[in-house]
Amino acid sequence: MLTCGELHLRAALFRAIRGHFVSQQFLEVDPPIRQSVIIPEANIVPLRAEEEFLQTSPELYMKRLLASGSPKIFQLCRCFRKEEMGRRHLQEFTMLEWYRQGGDYLDLMEDCCRLVRYCIEEICTTGSRRDGELIPLREKTGAALAIPWQKVTVADAFARWSPLELERCLAEDLFDEMLVEHVEPHLGVDVPCFLYDYPGSMASLARKKEGDDGVAERFELYWQGIELANGFSELTDTDEQRRRFEGELAVIRRQRGEEWTMPERFLQDLGQLQECAGIAFGVDRFFMLLLAKDDINDAVPFGRDDL
Secondary structure (H helix, E strand, C coil), rough: CCHHHHHHHHHHHHHHHHHHHHHHEEEECCCEEEEEEEECCCCCCCCCCCCCCEEECCHHHHHHHHCCCCCEEEEEEEEEEEECCCCCCEEEEEEEEEECCCCCHHHHHHHHHHHHHHHHHHHHHHEEEEHHHHHHHHHHHHHCCCCEEEEEHHHHHHHCCCCCHHHHHHCCCCHHHHHHHHHHHHCCCCEEEEEEEEEEHHCCCCCCCCCEEEEEEEEEEEEEEEEEEEEEEECCCHHHHHHHHHHHHHHHHHHHEEEEEEECCHHHHCCCCEEEEEEEEEEHHHHHHHHHCCHHHHHCCCCHCCC
């Protein structure tokens, strides 16, 4: 359970996030949390609410709002994922997502730099006093204020730190294991690091690079070896997205014996999108790092053992 001082600090972080995006002319939106149709992702297990789902991400509805004409939107919301528990995962967690028209994944990287630096500066300036205690953050977070942040491609990262070649990891379904055990501990140790240009086979909802189907315009942001964000240039080709969803639905059917509905209205709206980009940012993990904690359960008002 968070102390009173830590609760004040968490509230200051939320205010800073909202203040930053408002200052950048982003519109805050609040689509529904309970959804009848969600994006099919075989690696994510949703929690059900009667005949519907609790959102695993607000992505589906936020993209539909983007397609309706809103140029820059963001949301701070609760998300739910079954079977995700541990030192870095919660089944219920706080997600920040933002989307922008006319941008790509490189623009999102700049967004991340501005957001993190703004939040740290705001919190360090105001501090948090409770019972005469000042919670200092600057000495813990100074590295995030450094310029520039690091960037490394997935191919270069695996060549440097993985004991197995990237191609073998992909062929033998060992990518995640090698990433977690051998690559992630080296990412963002001194300053935050962008791991970018993911294999095309891991594009999910991301656009592939023009002229190179082997690479997706996708990145993940790491700080102190912990993944904070996943962003990409959005795929806006409806036919290609449908094919990818069909593949995910087939895996869900085979592995879980479940029949999910194709998100037809999402696909219809997707065809109205031009160039755009979007990102999911883990607020609880960010706050965990700000507090110099080692367990995400110590960064939320009520952790797993407090319920």
